[in-house]
Amino acid sequence: MTKPQAMYSSTRRQGKLNDWQIYRRLLGYVLPYWYLFLFSVLGFLLYSLGNVLLADMMQFLLDSLNESSNVASGIVSGLAYRLVDAQDMGRLEFARIAVPMAIVLLTMSRSLGFFIGTYFMNHVARQLVHELRCELFDKILVAPSAFYDSHSQGVLISKITYNVEQVTGAATKALKIIVRESLTVAALLGYMLYLNWRLCLVFFAVAPLIAIVVRVVGKHFRRYSRRIQASMGDVTQVSNESISAYREVRIFSGQAQQRERFRNASDYNRVQSLKLAFADAVSTPVIQTLLALALATLVWFALSPDILIGFSAGSLVAFLIAAGQLGKPIRQLSGVQSVVQRGLAASEDIFAQLDLEDETDRGSHSVARVAGQLTIRDLCFSYPGTDTLALDHVSLDIPSGKTLALVGRSGSGKSSLVQLIARFYQPDSGEILLDDIPLEDYRLANLRSHIALVSQQVTLFNDTVYNNIAYGALATASDERFLDAVRAAHADNFIEQLPQGMNSILGDDGGGLSGGQRQRIALARAILKDAPLLIMDEATSALDNESEYFIQQAMQSIMRERTTIVIAHRLSTVERADTIVVMDKGRIIARGSHAELLQQGGLYAQLYHQEFSS
Numbered sequence: 001m002t003k004p005q006a007m008y009s010s011t012r013r014q015g016k017l018n019d020w021q022i023y024r025r026l027l028g029y030v031l032p033y034w035y036l037f038l039f040s041v042l043g044f045l046l047y048s049l050g051n052v053l054l055a056d057m058m059q060f061l062l063d064s065l066n067e068s069s070n071v072a073s074g075i076v077s078g079l080a081y082r083l084v085d086a087q088d089m090g091r092l093e094f095a096r097i098a099v100p101m102a103i104v105l106l107t108m109s110r111s112l113g114f115f116i117g118t119y120f121m122n123h124v125a126r127q128l129v130h131e132l133r134c135e136l137f138d139k140i141l142v143a144p145s146a147f148y149d150s151h152s153q154g155v156l157i158s159k160i161t162y163n164v165e166q167v168t169g170a171a172t173k174a175l176k177i178i179v180r181e182s183l184t185v186a187a188l189l190g191y192m193l194y195l196n197w198r199l200c201l202v203f204f205a206v207a208p209l210i211a212i213v214v215r216v217v218g219k220h221f222r223r224y225s226r227r228i229q230a231s232m233g234d235v236t237q238v239s240n241e242s243i244s245a246y247r248e249v250r251i252f253s254g255q256a257q258q259r260e261r262f263r264n265a266s267d268y269n270r271v272q273s274l275k276l277a278f279a280d281a282v283s284t285p286v287i288q289t290l291l292a293l294a295l296a297t298l299v300w301f302a303l304s305p306d307i308l309i310g311f312s313a314g315s316l317v318a319f320l321i322a323a324g325q326l327g328k329p330i331r332q333l334s335g336v337q338s339v340v341q342r343g344l345a346a347s348e349d350i351f352a353q354l355d356l357e358d359e360t361d362r363g364s365h366s367v368a369r370v371a372g373q374l375t376i377r378d379l380c381f382s383y384p385g386t387d388t389l390a391l392d393h394v395s396l397d398i399p400s401g402k403t404l405a406l407v408g409r410s411g412s413g414k415s416s417l418v419q420l421i422a423r424f425y426q427p428d429s430g431e432i433l434l435d436d437i438p439l440e441d442y443r444l445a446n447l448r449s450h451i452a453l454v455s456q457q458v459t460l461f462n463d464t465v466y467n468n469i470a471y472g473a474l475a476t477a478s479d480e481r482f483l484d485a486v487r488a489a490h491a492d493n494f495i496e497q498l499p500q501g502m503n504s505i506l507g508d509d510g511g512g513l514s515g516g517q518r519q520r521i522a523l524a525r526a527i528l529k530d531a532p533l534l535i536m537d538e539a540t541s542a543l544d545n546e547s548e549y550f551i552q553q554a555m556q557s558i559m560r561e562r563t564t565i566v567i568a569h570r571l572s573t574v575e576r577a578d579t580i581v582v583m584d585k586g587r588i589i590a591r592g593s594h595a596e597l598l599q600q601g602g603l604y605a606q607l608y609h610q611e612f613s614s
């Protein structure tokens, strides 16, 4: 059993971006909405000023009670005395009217500030998350095939769901708290500096200690976050597999194994989350203690006779209240660190993926319809990350409108050849020409518009039968052409028998259909495309004899009008081909007509007797 530790170590350090690059890129998403961001910051500024001024009110209240001559020295009290002529009123009498009014006004503006700050910050953050998620998804649509060979589905899905969610947390919750609480801290400190700057020095002495704690803990948070993230990928992956392969799991008694893998991944996740929670739970009290020490020292100094001289009782209380109020925002700021680090770790991973190269598409050639003449010259290809040649110096000529049948043992390179024609992979050497123009010179989308493909593994979408056939660019096909294609693929009979006919929803990947039915839907889709190049990878292997017969009839007319490559397992297809090419170990070892090849003996004759003769 692989130890979880080792299992995730490779995924731990994918991101090569440093923190500043991550911040800068995240900021790039926010920049177009700078005015909303500014608005939000102003809102929070209003909120934090409200907080400070509410502390300042204590001075007003206390000094009015004492009938102190310093009563107008505070911010609120000073403003009140300046705005209202209170000559003939007693101090207490004035405070009785002014303080409640100030409380109401301050609370109202603080609430308004809170609303503006929170709402607009969310606006910006949600936009960021939305764009990040869409970019990540778009990447899936343009990633090269090799990307899919080297990434597991579950991990990719978990990036779009879990990782983006982490950024959401950081962007919505954390950003809001950071802006709001930093402003509050700044406003409180500013107020305290204004009241007595020397006393504030105590706080500045503790600040570096707090900074060190935050930094150390932050590093740990990031490390745990990366591991949690990687293990979430594994949790998704194992679940995904167990769902889609539930039959295999049961028949081959894989439950224990799947359970063990899931438990391991989930347990690793639990341990790392717990470590994160530990660091989180330790850091906050440590910071609190440091603050309390600072506050204690502050009180000690504040009550010293020298300092008391310059202070009214009200100002002293207001100062201490402001100092005491510092605790909450600082606690919130340190508490939000784990969310921030999780978001940063996720962004790092997301950006690393966004930075992967797209499918190469450098060609500029574009035509409405090709004639369909294929020339393959000395083609060599090995799958990325392997060094065995899947295609070994393959040369072929397929004149336009002709049919080529590829036969050969399993693993001989038939599907690989076809994948290269659709440019899912780049050849190592040699070239493929379509109508005498190298494939790379075509714009990728244009090239693929000339190809209809029925691949070895039929893929259907969780949608209606109709939308599965008229998929993508085919959605605009006329009803007449649509029905023709369905009939040609011999799919009309069974579709009529489905509960909602054409509008029946196929489950995930066509669940609820038989293998042959799925193939016929894929075939109808390919026929509807009416492309000059038709490629079928064993499209007829899962059909009963009767369907096979009808399809062969239909195929005859379809093949006549276009260049067709069939990877064949059935005699009827092979016989009808203009040329048959026999592949073995990535090489073409024989070519000719059915009769010629049979006469030659060799692999074809052998395959014929094994497979086709039945």
Ligand SMILES: Nc1ncnc2c1ncn2[C@@H]1O[C@H](COP(=O)(O)OP(=O)(O)OP(=O)(O)O)[C@@H](O)[C@H]1O
Residues within 6 Å of the ligand: 149, 383, 384, 386, 390, 408, 409, 410, 411, 412, 413, 414, 415, 416, 417, 456
């Ligand atoms: N995505 C991939 N990554 C790495 N190697 C691959 C990949 N797909 C196929 N191969 C390897 O390339 C070789 C040729 O495979 P290919 O799929 O072309 O065979 P095939 O002739 O289509 O076989 P079959 O009749 O079984 O479908 C095989 O050795 C296979 O292991």
Ligand SMILES: [Mg+2]
Residues within 6 Å of the ligand: 414, 415, 416, 456, 537
């Ligand atoms: Mg194959």
